[in-house]
Amino acid sequence: MTxxxxxxxxxxxxxxxxxxxxxxxxSLTVPAGKIMGFLGPNGSGKTTTIRLLCGLLTPDSGRGTxxxxxxxxxxxxxxxxxxxxxxxxxxxxxxSIVENLxxxxxxxxxxxxxxxxxATLERLGLADRRDQLAGQLSGGWKQRLALAACILHEPRLxxxxxxxxxxxxxxxxxxxxxxHTLAADGLTVLVSTHYMDEAERCHEIxxxxxxxxxxxxxxxxVIAAAGLTTFTAQESGxxxxxxxxxxxxxxxxxxxxxxxxxxxALHVGGGDAALLRHSLAPxxxxxxxxxxxDAPTLEDVFIHLMGRSTDNFAGGPR
Amino acid sequence: xxxxxxxxxxRLWAMVLKEFIQMRRDRLTFAMMxxxxxxxxxxxxxxxxxxxxxxxxxxxxxxxxxxxxxxxxSMQTSRYFDLVQFVATExxxxxxxAEGKVQFVVSIPVDFSRRVARGDRPALLVEADATDPAATSxxxxxxxxxxxxxxxxxxxxxxxxxxxSPPPFELRLHRRYNQEADTQYNxxxxxxxxxxxxxxxxxxxxxxxxERERGTMENLLVMPLRPIEVMLGKIAPYVVVGxxxxxxxxxxxxLVFAVPIVGSLWLLTLTSVVFIAANLAxxxxxxxxxxxxxxxxxxxxxxxxxxxxxxxxxxPFRGMPLWAQYLGEILPLTHFLRVVRGIMLKGNGPAEIAAxxxxxAVILLVVSVIAVKRYRQTLD
Ligand SMILES: Nc1ncnc2c1ncn2[C@@H]1O[C@H](COP(=O)(O)OP(=O)(O)O)[C@@H](O)[C@H]1O
Ligand SMILES: [Mg+2]
Numbered sequence: 001m002t003x004x005x006x007x008x009x010x011x012x013x014x015x016x017x018x019x020x021x022x023x024x025x026x027s028l029t030v031p032a033g034k035i036m037g038f039l040g041p042n043g044s045g046k047t048t049t050i051r052l053l054c055g056l057l058t059p060d061s062g063r064g065t066x067x068x069x070x071x072x073x074x075x076x077x078x079x080x081x082x083x084x085x086x087x088x089x090x091x092x093x094x095x096s097i098v099e100n101l102x103x104x105x106x107x108x109x110x111x112x113x114x115x116x117x118x119a120t121l122e123r124l125g126l127a128d129r130r131d132q133l134a135g136q137l138s139g140g141w142k143q144r145l146a147l148a149a150c151i152l153h154e155p156r157l158x159x160x161x162x163x164x165x166x167x168x169x170x171x172x173x174x175x176x177x178x179x180h181t182l183a184a185d186g187l188t189v190l191v192s193t194h195y196m197d198e199a200e201r202c203h204e205i206x207x208x209x210x211x212x213x214x215x216x217x218x219x220x221x222v223i224a225a226a227g228l229t230t231f232t233a234q235e236s237g238x239x240x241x242x243x244x245x246x247x248x249x250x251x252x253x254x255x256x257x258x259x260x261x262x263x264x265a266l267h268v269g270g271g272d273a274a275l276l277r278h279s280l281a282p283x284x285x286x287x288x289x290x291x292x293x294d295a296p297t298l299e300d301v302f303i304h305l306m307g308r309s310t311d312n313f314a315g316g317p318r
Numbered sequence: 319x320x321x322x323x324x325x326x327x328x329r330l331w332a333m334v335l336k337e338f339i340q341m342r343r344d345r346l347t348f349a350m351m352x353x354x355x356x357x358x359x360x361x362x363x364x365x366x367x368x369x370x371x372x373x374x375x376x377x378x379x380x381x382x383x384x385x386x387x388x389x390x391x392s393m394q395t396s397r398y399f400d401l402v403q404f405v406a407t408e409x410x411x412x413x414x415x416a417e418g419k420v421q422f423v424v425s426i427p428v429d430f431s432r433r434v435a436r437g438d439r440p441a442l443l444v445e446a447d448a449t450d451p452a453a454t455s456x457x458x459x460x461x462x463x464x465x466x467x468x469x470x471x472x473x474x475x476x477x478x479x480x481x482x483s484p485p486p487f488e489l490r491l492h493r494r495y496n497q498e499a500d501t502q503y504n505x506x507x508x509x510x511x512x513x514x515x516x517x518x519x520x521x522x523x524x525x526x527x528x529e530r531e532r533g534t535m536e537n538l539l540v541m542p543l544r545p546i547e548v549m550l551g552k553i554a555p556y557v558v559v560g561x562x563x564x565x566x567x568x569x570x571x572x573l574v575f576a577v578p579i580v581g582s583l584w585l586l587t588l589t590s591v592v593f594i595a596a597n598l599a600x601x602x603x604x605x606x607x608x609x610x611x612x613x614x615x616x617x618x619x620x621x622x623x624x625x626x627x628x629x630x631x632x633x634p635f636r637g638m639p640l641w642a643q644y645l646g647e648i649l650p651l652t653h654f655l656r657v658v659r660g661i662m663l664k665g666n667g668p669a670e671i672a673a674x675x676x677x678x679a680v681i682l683l684v685v686s687v688i689a690v691k692r693y694r695q696t697l698d
Contacts (some may be wrong), residue, residue, distance in 0.1 A: 018634075080542050086537060090537035095339055095340065096345070106331060106335070107333075108541070
């Protein structure tokens with residue numbers, strides 16, 4: 001396998017549960033050595049996609065490779081070479097940190113097992129707590145343990161499913177530093193998250209909604225591709241209208257896809273710039289607000305994408 | 319990179335160690351595993367120890383001669399029998415037995431005294447309600463001794479020659495309702511099988527469902543563990559637990575209840591492993607079927623009931639209808655009861671129990687194959 005070959009390359013992956021399609025003809029390529037952020041609202045199929053990649057679920061249709069190995073036929077080999085961190089903590093709470101790592105190292109039959117466990121404990125700052133029961137750890141430390149257990153066997157691809165959900169900001173930052181160090185060592189990382197700041201730390205992002213891949217690329221590319229025009233309105237203090245009135249007034253107007261309050265400001269955006277300007281014109285003319293056209297944020301783009309995909313699902317014949 | 323298939327000792331050892339550590343942390347369960355056999359034995363021990371006396375007895379005296387009266391008198395002095403009623407007809411006697419109003423009916427035949435004197439050795443019929451053999455065996459034992467000596471005082475003069483054994487009359491015992499009449503000792507060895515069935519099936523029935531409920535299953539699946547390694551890894555620690563239970567029961571049976579152990583303890587130890595493993599494999603199979611721990615418990619109890627009822631522990635095996643016997647034959651407990659009773663009470667050797675152990679081995683094999691096949695390696 002050459003360095004240029006992608007770590008993940010899947011095409012047309014579909015999976016349904018009880019007749020409901022959860023992942024719909026998903027195609028995704030993750031270049032080797034990159035950190036790929038996997039975003040999307042709850043229930044959009046992120047966890048299901050990750051499970052399909054490591055062979056925990058069998059796709060209804062589609063094909064592809066992970067680390068050059070066929071996901072349909074070679075999942076045992078794939079599982080040996082990937083580290084999968086599940087969304088829910090899945091190590092043993094009645095085992096201590098070191099006992100959990102010992103277990104994993106034995107299962108993988110690692111050469112020089114003891115030294116590797118000790119080195120991993122050291123690397124993730126777990127050495128001082130090695131004898132604490134996993135069940136007694138706080139969220140952040142549990143995630144560290146899970147990460148430690150996932151990288152113990154030196155995988156080439158990490159699949160991290162919402163690794164920082166419910167973890168405090170400091171622990172989150174430290175976790176991401178670890179991920180970047182690992183990527184610098186050549187690991188490919190696919191990480192699902194809900195946090196925008198984390199998305200911006202990724203080399204590339206993929207946005208999933210209702211099982212469909214809606215956007216892919218660097219953060220700048222995704223923002224550009226959305227073709228969104230946004231304005232920010234601030235109360236000028238001179239008029240009688242307030243932000244809350246503006247939210248009500250804008251609701252349902254043509255061309256306005258996005259209305260999102262940010263503190264004392266309001267973010268308004270739409271995919272059709274002309275239509276947006278037309279609908280906003282009466283408000284732009286008033287003195288009640290100070291308007292500023294600005295660059296859309298990633299969050300604007302996601303909210304916009306999500307709104308658009310619900311429309312598709314509501315209207316389209318499926 | 320080489321990828322090896324087949325069961326690996328490393329991976330198996332990883333599972334076994336993990337299970338042992340978890341077992342050690344789960345003190346309550348471990349205490350129960352040792353406590354249950356002790357409690358069961360002590361509870362059943364009352365039944366074993368009790369040698370019930372003052373059992374209600376009816377007499378059908380068709381003779382009304384001196385020897386009949388002497389016999390009745392000595393029965394009363396033995397304190398085992400309480401004469402509650404004299405009856406005139408057999409129908410009356412049958413009704414009393416059927417209703418459970420009396421435990422025994424003693425029938426003294428016509429001309430009993432005269433025929434004893436003549437040296438005819440007439441038959442004395444004793445009918446016993448042997449529904450619960452433990453209740454009657456003490457009394458029946460006493461009766462047999464009594465038969466030799468009851469008439470001694472009256473056999474005087476020319477009849478003194480009849481004192482020598484055999485006794486001057488024949489004691490004809492007719493057990494009603496439970497022809498096989500297991501002795502009380504049947505209970506303790508049987509209990510060993512029952513305790514092992516109950517605790518071991520439940521423990522492993524929870525093994526996989528617990529991993530699933532705690533969310534650790536997903537991780538176990540994604541790691542390079544084969545189904546056979548998971549199963550053996552989960553079963554092995556409980557084999558040790560099973561042996562601890564066997565030891566507790568054997569020691570208690572011997573020291574507290576003085577149950578004789580005629581056969582070889584080594585043979586028992588050796589054959590127990592097949593039975594223990596079969597139960598663990600059954601539990602593991604349940605845990606691959608059950609969706610949660612409650613279901614696993616329910617399945618275990620569904621299995622436990624026929625095991626108790628149809629194995630010959632509760633009711634004599636040969637007393638059951640044929641269909642029940644066939645059903646009983648597929649239960650490991652049925653075969654283990656024969657093995658353990660054979661070894662402990664009859665002193666059976668390897669040759670006598672070989673067929674039963676083979677049956678256990680077949681059950682173990684079939685169940686293991688089902689378990690491994692049912693253990694899914696995906697979350698589908
Ligand atoms: N094993 C399953 N059986 C039935 N439905 C499932 C199963 N796993 C996931 N789903 C459903 O599929 C949808 C996508 O779930 P998931 O992949 O977990 O989304 P995400 O990780 O993006 O939140 C959800 O609606 C969820 O309820
Ligand atoms: Mg998820």
